[in-house]
Amino acid sequence: xxxxxxxxxxxxxxxxxxxxxxxxxxxxxxxxxxxxxxxxxxxxxxxxxxxxxxxxxxxxxxxxxxxxxxxxxxxxxxxxxx
Amino acid sequence: xxxxxxxxxxxxxxxxxxxxxxxxxxxxxxxxxxxxxxxxxxxxxxxxxxxxxxxxxxxxxxxxxxxxxxxxxxxxxxxxxxxxxxxxxxxxxxxxxxxxxxxxxxxxxxxxxxxxxxxxxxxxxxxxxxxxxxxxxxxxxxxxxxxxxxxxxxxxxxxxxxxxxxxxxxxxxxxxxxxxxxxxxxxxxxxxxxxxxxxxxxxxxxxxxxxxxxxxxxxxxxxxxxxxxxxxxxxxxxxxxxxxxxxxxxxxxxxxxxxxxxxxxxxxxxxxxxxxxxxxxxxxxxxxxxxxxxxxxxxxxxxxxxxxxxxxxxxxxxxxxxxxxxxxxxxxxxxxxxxxxxxxxxxxxxxxxxxxxxxxxxx
Numbered sequence: 001x002x003x004x005x006x007x008x009x010x011x012x013x014x015x016x017x018x019x020x021x022x023x024x025x026x027x028x029x030x031x032x033x034x035x036x037x038x039x040x041x042x043x044x045x046x047x048x049x050x051x052x053x054x055x056x057x058x059x060x061x062x063x064x065x066x067x068x069x070x071x072x073x074x075x076x077x078x079x080x081x082x
Numbered sequence: 083x084x085x086x087x088x089x090x091x092x093x094x095x096x097x098x099x100x101x102x103x104x105x106x107x108x109x110x111x112x113x114x115x116x117x118x119x120x121x122x123x124x125x126x127x128x129x130x131x132x133x134x135x136x137x138x139x140x141x142x143x144x145x146x147x148x149x150x151x152x153x154x155x156x157x158x159x160x161x162x163x164x165x166x167x168x169x170x171x172x173x174x175x176x177x178x179x180x181x182x183x184x185x186x187x188x189x190x191x192x193x194x195x196x197x198x199x200x201x202x203x204x205x206x207x208x209x210x211x212x213x214x215x216x217x218x219x220x221x222x223x224x225x226x227x228x229x230x231x232x233x234x235x236x237x238x239x240x241x242x243x244x245x246x247x248x249x250x251x252x253x254x255x256x257x258x259x260x261x262x263x264x265x266x267x268x269x270x271x272x273x274x275x276x277x278x279x280x281x282x283x284x285x286x287x288x289x290x291x292x293x294x295x296x297x298x299x300x301x302x303x304x305x306x307x308x309x310x311x312x313x314x315x316x317x318x319x320x321x322x323x324x325x326x327x328x329x330x331x332x333x334x335x336x337x338x339x340x341x342x343x344x345x346x347x348x349x350x351x352x353x354x355x356x357x358x359x360x361x362x363x364x365x366x367x368x369x370x371x372x373x374x375x376x377x378x379x380x381x382x383x384x385x386x387x388x389x390x391x392x393x394x395x396x397x398x399x400x401x402x403x404x405x406x407x408x409x410x411x412x413x414x415x416x417x418x419x420x421x422x423x424x425x426x427x428x429x430x431x432x433x434x435x436x437x438x439x440x441x442x443x444x445x
Contacts, residue, residue: 006341016419018341018418018419019340019342020303020324020342020368021323021324021326021337021339021340022324076372
């Protein structure tokens with residue numbers, strides 16, 4: 001999963017997709033995940049970080065992250081899978 | 083550009099002055115479903131290459147632009163298109179005699195045909211226009227849109243032209259509910275069943291006449307493109323916009339400039355294939371699968387033109403230069419992610435002004 005390189009991301013979590021004109025507000029965790037994706041971090045790394053940071057089972061994080069990636073795809077905020 | 087001595091200056095630096103152009107503009111009805119005139123004038127007032135004197139052409143005494151004296155220098159009533167071309171010609175000759183406009187920019191679909199008919203005559207009086215050709219005007223018409231799509235390789239929703247209410251039942255089997263019921267000039271309603279379709283047909287045909295267009299409803303997000311073609315296949319200007327806030331009349335009350343390569347390619351193909359002359363607006367629907375359907379082509383500047391000016395493409399200025407026969411290079415960029423947000427504004431107007439425009443037909 002890679003983040004659309006044209007996506008404008010503000011420090012306050014506001015996202016703007018210049019191709020569609022859509023804008024979104026990411027909560028702190030979503031913002032952190034998007035930031036990590038933008039840095040090129042893998043899904044596994046993100047799962048590990050969220051699990052450690054929020055003290056959640058990895059299997060739960062994997063499922064939620066899968067759903068979140070689906071949302072990113074739906075709104076064309078991502079460009080391709082690994 | 084004209085350079086002249088700055089006689090009133092205290093030093094000897096040359097001052098650059100711009101030519102003064104007189105431009106007549108229609109569409110001063112800046113209401114909830116606004117005519118484009120006021121936005122066009124704002125663009126003209128910000129032109130880099132000329133200064134302007136604006137002559138407003140109004141159909142009604144309550145068109146707000148008439149009273150915006152910081153934008154419009156003088157306004158004249160003109161007759162509605164229903165009065166016929168001769169009535170318009172006679173009125174324009176009177177106005178031209180008094181004001182000598184260099185350029186005239188009509189901004190309503192319903193009046194364009196009359197101005198196109200009068201274009202050559204107006205040229206002989208020294209007034210320049212930059213309008214689509216009759217062929218372009220006709221083939222992009224709502225009633226001809228399916229054929230237009232086939233000819234130019236642009237996806238258009240299935241549609242049918244209806245002149246009699248009795249045809250709706252047969253056609254409603256060819257389309258899936260919901261579908262759009264559209265007037266030939268303005269108005270569009272979504273019909274979810276046969277009864278609604280028949281009601282809207284009657285409502286629209288009573289207001290705008292026949293035929294009425296039935297068009298498959300496309301689920302998706304609305305995008306519009308404003309553009310300008312030079313008549314030789316070149317896209318001089320193009321700015322795509324996503325509607326952010328839509329009024330109950332379907333008009334964009336807010337929108338944002340976007341950067342969609344597909345949309346720009348479609349626009350360039352449209353201009354190249356039709357050799358479009360003049361300003362235009364493409365109304366498109368983008369499905370969730372990312373496919374664009376062309377819903378309508380408006381052969382004139384849309385009311386949200388000031389967004390194009392604000393993002394770096396002054397389309398009214400470029401159109402004026404083209405009308406005057408100047409060479410205009412295509413705009414190469416615009417700012418992405420800029421919004422326009424429309425607002426309503428109450429002006430306080432002295433009764434005497436309303437009396438003057440109502441009784442004398444000019445102000």
